[in-house]
Amino acid sequence: MDMYEIIKKKRDGNELTSEDIKYFVKNYTKGNIPDYQASALLMAIFFNKMNKAETLNLTNAMLKSGEEIDLSSINGIKVDKHSTGGVGDKTTLVLAPMVAACNLPVAKMSGRGLGHTGGTLDKLESIENFSIDLSKGEFIKNVNDIKLAVAGQTSNIAPADKKLYALRDVTATVDNISLIASSIMSKKLASGSDAIVLDVKVGSGAFMKTLEDAFELAKEMVDIGNGMNRDTMAIISDMDEPLGYAVGNALEVKEAVQTLKGHGPEDLVELCLSLGSRLLLLGKKVKNLEEGRKLLMSKIEDGSAFNKFKQFIKNQGGNVEQIENLDLLPKSNNVMHFKAKKTGYISQMNAEEIGRCALLLGAGRKTIESEIDMSAGIVLNKKKFEKIKKGEIIASLHGNDKDKLKDTLNRLEKIIKISSEKIGEKKIIYGTVD
Ligand code: URA
Numbered sequence: 001m002d003m004y005e006i007i008k009k010k011r012d013g014n015e016l017t018s019e020d021i022k023y024f025v026k027n028y029t030k031g032n033i034p035d036y037q038a039s040a041l042l043m044a045i046f047f048n049k050m051n052k053a054e055t056l057n058l059t060n061a062m063l064k065s066g067e068e069i070d071l072s073s074i075n076g077i078k079v080d081k082h083s084t085g086g087v088g089d090k091t092t093l094v095l096a097p098m099v100a101a102c103n104l105p106v107a108k109m110s111g112r113g114l115g116h117t118g119g120t121l122d123k124l125e126s127i128e129n130f131s132i133d134l135s136k137g138e139f140i141k142n143v144n145d146i147k148l149a150v151a152g153q154t155s156n157i158a159p160a161d162k163k164l165y166a167l168r169d170v171t172a173t174v175d176n177i178s179l180i181a182s183s184i185m186s187k188k189l190a191s192g193s194d195a196i197v198l199d200v201k202v203g204s205g206a207f208m209k210t211l212e213d214a215f216e217l218a219k220e221m222v223d224i225g226n227g228m229n230r231d232t233m234a235i236i237s238d239m240d241e242p243l244g245y246a247v248g249n250a251l252e253v254k255e256a257v258q259t260l261k262g263h264g265p266e267d268l269v270e271l272c273l274s275l276g277s278r279l280l281l282l283g284k285k286v287k288n289l290e291e292g293r294k295l296l297m298s299k300i301e302d303g304s305a306f307n308k309f310k311q312f313i314k315n316q317g318g319n320v321e322q323i324e325n326l327d328l329l330p331k332s333n334n335v336m337h338f339k340a341k342k343t344g345y346i347s348q349m350n351a352e353e354i355g356r357c358a359l360l361l362g363a364g365r366k367t368i369e370s371e372i373d374m375s376a377g378i379v380l381n382k383k384k385f386e387k388i389k390k391g392e393i394i395a396s397l398h399g400n401d402k403d404k405l406k407d408t409l410n411r412l413e414k415i416i417k418i419s420s421e422k423i424g425e426k427k428i429i430y431g432t433v434d
Helices: 003-011 018-030 035-048 052-063 091-101 120-124 136-146 159-170 177-190 211-227 249-260 266-282 289-301 304-315 351-360 402-415
Strands: 079-083 106-110 148-152 195-202 231-238 334-339 344-349 377-380 393-399 416-419 429-433
Touching: 003 018, 003 035, 018 035, 018 052, 018 159, 035 159, 035 177, 052 159, 052 177, 052 211, 079 091, 079 106, 079 177, 079 266, 091 106, 091 120, 091 148, 091 249, 091 266, 091 289, 091 304, 106 120, 106 136, 120 148, 120 249, 136 148, 136 304, 148 304, 159 177, 177 211, 195 211, 195 266, 211 231, 211 429, 231 266, 249 266, 249 304, 249 377, 266 289, 266 429, 289 304, 334 402, 351 377, 351 402, 393 402, 402 416
Parallel strands: 079 195, 106 148, 195 231
Antiparallel strands: 231 429, 334 393, 344 416, 377 393
């Protein structure tokens, strides 16, 4: 087999065989294929696309390039949720304890934030001493003991994807549905769960900007999951504005705890119920989605979801006092308010831009090495299409650097727009792929 022939085949619009794909992935990972040939193949794939069989073969080859986590010593059906990334997305912090409180094991490997999107691990680490560094044995023991553990992804999961994603990033070949789907699913499938529910975000703060692309990506990922014998479903959810009101690590932990105690924002609660009822269905804990929603709500109402969260934080070394008394979480020295200059309705609230403002305040990473200010971020007081009066607070900015706070305040003026008429209705879930 020869790389030149493989590139030519795809350039001419022909289908790559499973052998072609295995040869490419194996040898590129080993360093036997130069970046210029791998880039040429990626660009040929970008223009000529891949069919379902090629996408499945690529996913499988990348999945097999590294470690596959064996969760078979955890009793019961193991479920996982994956989000394609967003701003203010603290879903895992709420959903995982809710589902675990229903006695369904959640063995979750999460990532860190980069760019305008936050990461679950960073949010959890705003709680003093919380550790995401669990050995495989500890991870499995925690799930068997309390039905819930969250750990960092080990470095040897799908190394082929790591190398190829980095190459795609610098060769303008990221935005291809098959390449994105196989990249995400190779890592997810290597993490060992039996069933997966995907949260595909759409809108200004998401990878997918149009509904058409979001549905296509969701379908492609669900087909890959089912094609690899894992029960997989997807939801397409809104990321045109941040999820909930809080953006920033400790601020999001606070909102997650309030949600677990029954005082959560409508969009976050609805998303957790939609995702959670699917997890319970795939985990065979309920017979239909309605039953799942009721069971999840009962775990909020009777306090068991909140207790599960506390148990989980304690189990991974975190300071539970900060969860019982939210005032003990990291707090910024300064808070500035962004106020409405006129009366009307919020017409625009670009999620990516708000994510970038939170980053500017210190809530995120500009590069992998950046340090995060756990206390920094933005708390919205109003969301899209809501009525606002002149002088009312639209958002509060939390930070430790006054100059940065002032810069961010100026930036928000250009991002959040007010119109005299209400120009739309908020939608949380755009559709599902079941
Ligand atoms: N996230 C991934 O992990 N891979 C992609 O290709 C795009 C987003």
